[in-house]
Amino acid sequence: MSPTQGIDSPKPVVSFEGSRDWQSLTCSIPESLARDLWDRCRVTGQSIGKVVASALAEHLQSDLSAIYQVSTAGALVHGLYKGDTTIASLREHGDFGLGTFDGLDGEMVAFDGVFYQVRGNGKVVIPPLETRTPYAMVTRFPGAGVKKIGPVNSFEQLRSRLDRLRTSDNIFYAIRIDGSFESVLTRSVFPTEEGCPLAEAASHQHEFPLKTIRGTLVGFWSPGYLSTVLVAGYHLHFLSEDKLAGGHLLDCSASDLHVQICPEADFRLTLPETRSFLGADLSGDPTADLRKAESSIHGDSSPTPNQRA
Numbered sequence: 001m002s003p004t005q006g007i008d009s010p011k012p013v014v015s016f017e018g019s020r021d022w023q024s025l026t027c028s029i030p031e032s033l034a035r036d037l038w039d040r041c042r043v044t045g046q047s048i049g050k051v052v053a054s055a056l057a058e059h060l061q062s063d064l065s066a067i068y069q070v071s072t073a074g075a076l077v078h079g080l081y082k083g084d085t086t087i088a089s090l091r092e093h094g095d096f097g098l099g100t101f102d103g104l105d106g107e108m109v110a111f112d113g114v115f116y117q118v119r120g121n122g123k124v125v126i127p128p129l130e131t132r133t134p135y136a137m138v139t140r141f142p143g144a145g146v147k148k149i150g151p152v153n154s155f156e157q158l159r160s161r162l163d164r165l166r167t168s169d170n171i172f173y174a175i176r177i178d179g180s181f182e183s184v185l186t187r188s189v190f191p192t193e194e195g196c197p198l199a200e201a202a203s204h205q206h207e208f209p210l211k212t213i214r215g216t217l218v219g220f221w222s223p224g225y226l227s228t229v230l231v232a233g234y235h236l237h238f239l240s241e242d243k244l245a246g247g248h249l250l251d252c253s254a255s256d257l258h259v260q261i262c263p264e265a266d267f268r269l270t271l272p273e274t275r276s277f278l279g280a281d282l283s284g285d286p287t288a289d290l291r292k293a294e295s296s297i298h299g300d301s302s303p304t305p306n307q308r309a
């Protein structure tokens with residue numbers, strides 16, 4: 001139904017067609033409310049479904065599957081590791097994603113409703129809900145049809161296989177990959193003093209070569225035009241099925257992987273109100289420093305943008 005239809009009916013019917021992952025809804029609402037709805041659609045250019053879903057989500061205190069990011073990659077590059085968002089607060093916006101912890105204390109991997117912390121020494125723990133994060137990216141993973149891919153003999157091959165499953169370079173994709181890996185190379189970071197640049201902190205990172213291991217990769221593909229705000233391209237973190245090993249993905253090989261990849265067009269950014277964040281000069285382009293910090297100390301030291309995972 002177009003925004004201009006139905007306003008003369010005493011009991012307007014609101015109807016919009018469902019798309020994948022959306023349900024169709026038919027209901028009657030007061031004429032005055034219908035007029036306001038049509039006006040909102042006309043002014044904003046949004047579909048009826050978007051406006052109704054946003055209003056319902058706010059009223060029901062439910063979160064649509066938006067990507068929710070805490071702080072910026074540029075802030076991390078500058079050594080701003082003090083977070084003011086707790087895991088308890090973060091999980092209100094999503095329980096699937098990745099990031100790091102207060103003071104750069106390891107890698108975050110979140111899925112199936114649980115937040116895991118892969119410490120610098122490789123040990124995996126479930127952190128208390130009051131633990132804070134200076135940088136994280138989460139969503140409510142909507143799930144998608146499982147696609148089988150493989151074999152892949154490198155992260156580069158995995159990226160090119162995933163590229164075929166994406167339909168745009170301009171929106172986000174939440175990605176979950178389950179399977180049995182022949183090898184996975186991960187890294188994690190040790191707690192670091194506030195102000196120490198990320199590139200220097202990452203030079204002390206530990207890498208973990210894991211062999212013949214089942215597990216899950218969790219993460220996102222993000223558009224390149226946001227490279228000053230986040231890790232553009234593929235950014236994936238790994239956790240083994242036995243929950244004993246994981247970290248930030250540097251490389252992998254596998255013969256048979258099950259991929260779920262979900263497009264996401266809503267993105268929300270919340271910024272810290274810590275003294276260090278408020279006073280920092282974040283006007284520069286952190287892309288080169290981020291690339292250096294995110295690369296493997298034992299691997300390629302000049303990765304392509306999509307290797308900045």
Ligand SMILES: [Zn+2]
Pocket residue numbers: 098099107235236237248249309
């Ligand atoms: Zn990472």
